Amino acid sequence: MFFYHIAPLGVRSPLLTYTARTPLLPGTLVGIEVRKKIYDGVVITQTQAPDFTCKDILDVRGYFGSVQRFLARFIAYYYRASLPESYKLFLAFTPAPASIPKPYKHTPAPNALRFCELPLCARLSVAQKQQIVSALPSLNPQQEKAYAFIESKPLSLLFGDTGSGKTEIYFHCIAQALCRDKAALFLMPEIALTPQTLARLQNVFGDCVALWHSKITPSKKKQILQGLHNQQIKIIAGARSALFLPLARLGVIIVDEEHDDAYKSMSNPRYNARDLAILLSRQAGIKVVLGSATPSLTSYKRAKDGDYLFRLKGGFYRAQKEFILESTFAQLSYNLQQHIKAVLKQQKQAIIFVPTRANFKALLCLECGYGFVCPFCSVNMSVHLSRDMLCCHYCDYKEVLPNLCPECKGNNLSNKRIGTAQVAADLQELYPQARISIFDRDHITTAKKLTDVLSAFKSREIDILVGTQMLSKGHDYHNVAFVGVVGIDYILQGGDFRSLERGVSLLHQIAGRTGRKDNGRVFIQSLQSEWLKGFLDDYEVFLQWELMHRSTAYPPFKRLAMIHCDHRSQAKAQENMLAILQALQQRSESAATILGYGANAIERIAGKWRFHILLHAQKHSDILRVLESLGDLEVDIDCIDTL
């Protein structure tokens, strides 16, 4: 009889001891019974017989390879998660079997292997490789240089302007991996994972490519897992969770749109897929390419310091791009209307960016100042005229749009801060013949709607696309003649250490949708236009400015960690925070220091009060050391904002 420490997945518990009749390797995924229910568990180590009786391991369900075990251990250590929590990331796509207990069954079910690092490798034939190489897009001299640079480094940052041809370089890197009988992972923000992305990859690589994101069906997931297992699938284009797929012999990871906040998980463990990829480039011999037209300040600085930055400037055919700045605050100004009118007249297409959903972000009584705040959250409810509702965008509370102020019974209610739906409605009224679509979370609810709108826009069935940040994420809209930007000030004034970075990056990403072939115009309404105009032609100029002006209390100069104290009772949440604060302040010799604390910017969401303590330190290990002395806390390591 063999005894093993098992990490039970989906049960908060320390390691438990189970028995097996045959020896098992660490990393084996097994079925175990905990409190009369069946769970997955991971074999951690062999151990001695304990002084209590153990249950038997039920069956063997798979195996975590060395890269996966390394990642799980690292996530548990670095992000202060438990080992089971970390391992659960690798199972997110195969829900634990809720089947009736079949105890003491030792033979693995025929289709049971969910993870395996196979020694054998289903190789591509020489003919297949030749076909891939011949289908590769050709590179211009600049791209060739970039590709050679990337091939010479284990980790590189490809800083390439929109339209400079990053994708072609990625394809060459992927092909290179395949030719060496390795697999490739192409990470991108979820929203960019459209069937068009798949089609583009399949054009070059045939059918060894699969798309992976949160919205694909369970049967499709099963199919992909099978394809990975028999190594027919060699390339995964996926969102951040694709990092946890069992890719055998992974040779390269591309992290496209490296700056994107979507790489950071917002629930526990709060990992950052981009940072984990970088880790793998150093610790697992996997080549990693970070790419962006607007790299994060942190990646830019690190890449410059570490000599792995490659700057790829705009293509030769770069058409003229004209920026027009107007110093007005968020609105559809007369000037902007005239520009749109001209574009429509020329039968060209326009994109209008508005960082707000619905018709308006708030409703206000002008008589008494009553604000229509959500009863469960400390935010204003948004005005949705299409549903005749006031909706909270943080919980899901809705109420009928009122005619009178509930406080003073006045009927002078005023809309504040225009959103996509209202901009679209206003434009429709101004230009009744124009075909207008809205591109935001309210309207693009499924993958199908996303591709439908994008293909309708591509085939010129839509004249004006009004949308939120969703517009900026890596779609190729081909030849947009005009881009209007309304309300960028709300992002630039976001009150966070990265607000300027977010705003200017967004402007570049949105502006990049025009001027690809024909000339394009970018019209920006902002009260910061004097400050902005120096940064519109070259994002690197902004990065240099930001490097000089950002407070050295924040990344990239310091590491951050946010301690969350949430509770249904406001007093309890605050007490918890103060207790932690006191414990922190007693350790005066600490290398990590308190940068701020108090109620969050939105102090209540869905009935929960939210308080926080923000820590910073020179090194991550300084932060870990302090946290260790505080016991069990909810911490966001390397938080991406401080709101």
Next chain:
DNA sequence: AGCACGCCGACT
């Protein structure tokens, strides 16, 4: 996670 246990405040 989910469930039992036990402590303390409110109420027939």
Next chain:
DNA sequence: GTCGGCGTGCTC
């Protein structure tokens, strides 16, 4: 007295 909300601890 008792009911029940909620914080704490346990699972091989």
